[in-house]
Amino acid sequence: MTGREPAAVEVRGLHVTLDRVPILTGVDLTVAAGEWVTVIGPNGAGKSTLLRAVGGLLPAGAAVTLFGTPIRALKPRQRARVVATVAQSPAVPAGMSVLDYVLLGRTPYIAPLGRESAADLAAVHDVLARLDLGAFHGRELATLSGGERQRVFLARALAQGATLLLLDEPTSALDIGHQQEVLELVDQLRREHGLTVLATMHDLSIAGEYADRLVLLDAGRVVAAGPPAEVLTEELLARHYRANVRVVPGEHGPLVVPVRRG
Known part of the structure; x- marks a missing residue:
């Protein structure tokens, strides 16, 4: 990223309170254009809330900027051309086919009351x-399995053609083979088309394999950030996850192995 190129995501002093409960308490985060950053942290750390705020699904005031533009200045149709989100459990309209659901990703490019074009169908x-x-x-x-539905949710986001992809636990319902296929595809598209990826993941080894940087969130705050080897340490994981693990160097990033106590 040059001095003139704005960050894909700029978060400064983000506070989010839901039902009077503080979820995020002053989060700072920067994601460069074309970078893959994965947010990790224990349950309840605020990972999904952070993604929803970056995607414009929660009010963030002036704290979130996308590619140099405050998110609150983007109309929904404009925002949908910039950022696509894959939530953990998206709402699924009853009776909708896979093709029609993925076609919803082309909505920002279809005129009101218009129909999809041949190019839209080809993209899908x-x-x-x-x-x-x-x-x-x-x-x-x-009628699809959980893993099949998860791939359909990702397909809709990719069909949207947005520059920023937000992935909330994108592989949680997938077997190991489809986990690798999905993440390799996302990484390939990132490299070919300059996508920026901001994700959350529970599987720390997979997070370290694919991300350029990791951000460790705990109790609504960033407690560590940097390359996977700096964040996936036994000390940090013991402190913030209360986990007994061994961290083993891998070809593409650290591998985190749970170890029984006693």
């Missing part, structure tokens, strides 16, 4: 093929 079929979902396009979402 390309994403479905890349995610091994080509045979599912006519199936109802409700």
